[in-house]
Amino acid sequence: GENVEQHPSTLSVQEGDSAVIKCTYSDSASNYFPWYKQELGKRPQLIIDIRSNVGEKKDQRIAVTLNKTAKHFSLHITETQPEDSAVYFCAASSGGATNKLIFGTGTLLAVQP
Amino acid sequence: ETGVTQTPRHLVMGMTNKKSLKCEQHLGHNAMYWYKQSAKKPLELMFVYSLEERVENNSVPSRFSPECPNSSHLFLHLHTLQPEDSALYLCASSRYTGTEGSYEQYFGPGTRLTVT
Numbered sequence: 001g002e003n004v005e006q007h008p009s010t011l012s013v014q015e016g017d018s019a020v021i022k023c024t025y026s027d028s029a030s031n032y033f034p035w036y037k038q039e040l041g042k043r044p045q046l047i048i049d050i051r052s053n054v055g056e057k058k059d060q061r062i063a064v065t066l067n068k069t070a071k072h073f074s075l076h077i078t079e080t081q082p083e084d085s086a087v088y089f090c091a092a093s094s095g096g097a098t099n100k101l102i103f104g105t106g107t108l109l110a111v112q113p
Numbered sequence: 114e115t116g117v118t119q120t121p122r123h124l125v126m127g128m129t130n131k132k133s134l135k136c137e138q139h140l141g142h143n144a145m146y147w148y149k150q151s152a153k154k155p156l157e158l159m160f161v162y163s164l165e166e167r168v169e170n171n172s173v174p175s176r177f178s179p180e181c182p183n184s185s186h187l188f189l190h191l192h193t194l195q196p197e198d199s200a201l202y203l204c205a206s207s208r209y210t211g212t213e214g215s216y217e218q219y220f221g222p223g224t225r226l227t228v229t
Contacts, residue, residue, distance in 0.1 A: 043222045
């Protein structure tokens with residue numbers, strides 16, 4: 001069935017360093033790839049997304065890259081700050097009537113001051 | 114309050130109780146979702162309603178019963194739950210265009226459910 005794998009499950013970086021989280025998906029029909037950030041005790045919030053007709057997208061310190069051939073997509077956070085500490089989830093969707101998102105298992109990012 | 118709201122925020126219930134979770138969205142969306150979030154597991158999609166019709170039931174046990182009376186409200190009726198059903202239940206909504214679908218989903222704050 002449809003599956004999204006996410007690595008690493010935990011990531012600790014020093015403030016100012018970069019962080020990279022990687023995901024792979026199984027459904028070749030997937031065409032939309034959002035990333036959500038969930039702080040402790042709060043709701044998941046969309047931070048960036050990319051569609052399959054684009055290879056890279058940037059928004060300030062956050063970027064996402066997509067390799068459709070390899071079915072990989074990655075989240076890159078530069079100049080990390082303590083407030084970036086949270087759980088990050090990747091997801092993939094093939095759209096359609098249900099707009100169903102298949103989520104990865106999450107990455108707990110800890111930014112050490 | 115704007116966005117997606119959920120009530121109650123916390124719920125403790127016994128295995129023989131009946132309770133309902135409520136979700137309301139104020140974004141003008143017409144697709145709504147129930148997710149289950151357990152520790153160390155990915156977010157699990159339970160149900161999808163699009164244009165007030167249930168379009169997905171992701172093999173959820175019948176002790177969970179969804180209801181979508183209109184495009185702004187979504188309920189999850191619970192009865193005879195098991196301790197393993199304890200989790201955070203998240204509601205989400207999105208805009209559905211009817212062509213290739215619209216993708217961004219906005220989440221509510223969740224209901225933390227404990228089954229004793």
